[in-house]
Amino acid sequence: MKFINGTNRNQLPLFASSIDDAIAQDNEIRLIVLFVDSLKLADFGFTFDFVENGRPAYHPSDLLKLFIYGYLNRMRSSRTLEKECSRNIELMWLLKGLVPDHNNIANFRKNNPKAIARIFRATVKLAAHFELIGGALVAGDSTKLRAQNSKKNNFNPNKIERHIAYIDARLEEYNSALAKEDGDVLEKQILVKKIKKHSIQKQKYIGYQNTIDTTGVTQISTSDPDSRQIMTRNNISEVAYTVQTTEDALHNIPIDFKVTNENDSKAMGGMLRRTKTILGHNNFTAIYDKGYHTGSEFDYANRLGVDVLVAIPCVSAHAPDTAFDVEYFKYNTETDTYTCPANETLTTNGNWYAKKNGKSITQMKHYKTSACLTCKLFAKCTKNAKGRLIERSQYADLIYQNKIRIENNYEIYPRRQAIVEHPYGVIKRQWDFYYIMTKKTIKNASADVGLILSAYNLRRIFNLIDHNLLKEYLKRLSQYFAILTALFNAFYTLFYFENEKMAFIKKNFNCSLNPIYLLTD
Structure with missing residues (x-):
């Protein structure tokens, strides 16, 4: 019986092709390269000044390309990305054979939250250039992303009180048993060990309570300090972060985000102010659900001159009739x-x-x-x-x-859910990004969310814009920045040598720095 057979692994091809030939011209990985190359990353806040001693650092553009590719392909783990660099032919092409260590990969994300937020802004500007942002109707909402902190390692005053009460009951029991023990040395040692263990635990909980009393925080999370236990759905709570987003209604593209550890009641005003800055005007309508129905936030929106449509919550207390x-x-x-x-x-x-x-x-x-x-x-x-x-x-x-x-405007408000749930559905259901990948502080969480939303916006742009048109625009943009960089370097070099020349004249000829001296060779 005949079967389709592959080639011999030990046989070299007659005409060896380059790795570039293995990547199709319409592969979106080429768009990732053009997008990153079109950005002047030094202006975004990425670090370029590294010490000359020691091993050279990886260029920020290479690591940024790696992360964008990873998030677009549902890979966020630094160890997974490191592994893929040595076996994924697309990443071999993308990074030109580089295989960064997982520590370098993770540190890049952790150390650049503000720069990554600016990358997200760049995706919004790219969408606006191709008129994918309408700017007339926006919808705001939030989603909860689970933090790297279990419920067991989250404490509030009531929980601390219950733990201390339990420990006090056990200590009383052990001390009573120790007082009655009359001869068994081994049993005494076991009881003393238990008393010591529970006493240490009690001091830990007392320390948590003192922190709450002195700092004014309502909860303490030991693994991810900025995360909080928040109600997610149907009276189910998770230790999580709240991600506030604003989406434009034209193509359901997020134009702003902010990671917080609070609920929605005080979020609308700040998000509207940022939206006004991003769009450059206040001639838009914003839609929110009833969780944002707060008087002070209506006052904020009124001062901004923005019309809002916020769902009216049910009456909290009814009359007998x-x-x-x-x-x-x-x-x-x-x-x-x-x-x-x-x-x-x-x-x-x-x-x-x-x-x-x-x-x-x-x-x-x-x-x-x-x-x-x-x-x-x-x-x-x-x-x-x-x-x-x-x-x-x-x-x-x-x-x-x-x-x-x-x-x-009864026909407008029902559109809210379709606008805001589109990104959340893709991110949490299709991509399985229902949790925060990073830990330790809200800044690290913001970096993760910034990459998620940047990848989402790029996916929307790649799907909505013809790839050839997009390539042409990004190529021209990267060429424009290359010309600007060359001109800057030329002027910098000229300025540097002229200063050196002036210093040499002053030192050796003891004359004033009159420009007339610069006319002589």
Whole structure:
């Protein structure tokens, strides 16, 4: 029976081809090279000044190409990338046979979080050049990426208290047993060893509690200090980071990101400010879900001049009869009063009261009426024995304006989920990047997220733009930077030698540095 056979491994080909011939001209790896070569990496913040002694360093462009290729092909581990460099023909071509050590690979990512964030900005600019950024409608949201820190190694005050209580119970038990022990030396040694072990553990937890009390942090993570235990979905919590992103609606391309360890309630204002800077104008509409519905953030958006559509959360507390919920109380702006469903008027004394919600403080006015106590509908309206009390926030007008905008743009808001979930679906489901690869500080996490989103943007650009057109643009861009670099080097060399010449004249001829002397050879 005949089968298709391969070539003899020990036989050399008659016409040996170069490794470049093994890489197809339409392979996207060539686009990665052109993209990185089109960037002036020294301006991005990558380190180029290395000491002359010792082994030479790898060029930042080579390591950046390696990481972009790795993230586009679902490889983030430095050890995996090191292994692939010696067996993956595409990486052999990409790095020209270089095989960086996994420590060098990992340190490049760890040491360049700001530069990597600028690489992400470069992908946004590339998308904008090809008109892939609309700039009229954006959507903001967040996703949780699990940190390199287990729940076991995350502590809050309640958890610390439970651990200390458990240890105290065990210590009392062991001390009682030790007091009753009368002759068995081995048993005494075992009890003493257990008491010492638990005492050390107790001191560790007391140290954690002191740190929380003195620094004001709410949690302590021992493996990744900046990570926090956060609710992810359906009352399931993970020790994770929150990644805030802003996506443009035209092609679902992220234009901004920020890694935090906090929830969404205070994130909208800062992300809108950054979006305004990136787009260069405030003539856009931003869509957010109900997690961003915060009065102070509406105030921030209003000061930026940005229209936002934020989903309205459900009422947190209902009246005994839902027909008497606060939304059915009509506010009169001219008289600064409320009218209840029973047609009674609730007035205010005009004083503002500070109400603390977490770390934030909001000013409130109170509205009430004496008619409550004689009202026949009292039992349906409130359980408060003193009558119904309405609180009005200092941001109530802005919250109401958001409600009107949603009612007037009911066809726009439903697009939010399709816009923001597209990148998350690709990154977390297709690429399996549901966790942070790096550990130790939020800066390292930002570097990982920056590479993830840079790879995602490049994938979108590669899919949406004709490769030949993209190649031509990137080639011209790289040639432009090459010319600028050559001119800079020429001027620098001329300036250096002229300074050397002036110093030589001053030293040997003891004359002033009048330009007339520079005219002579």
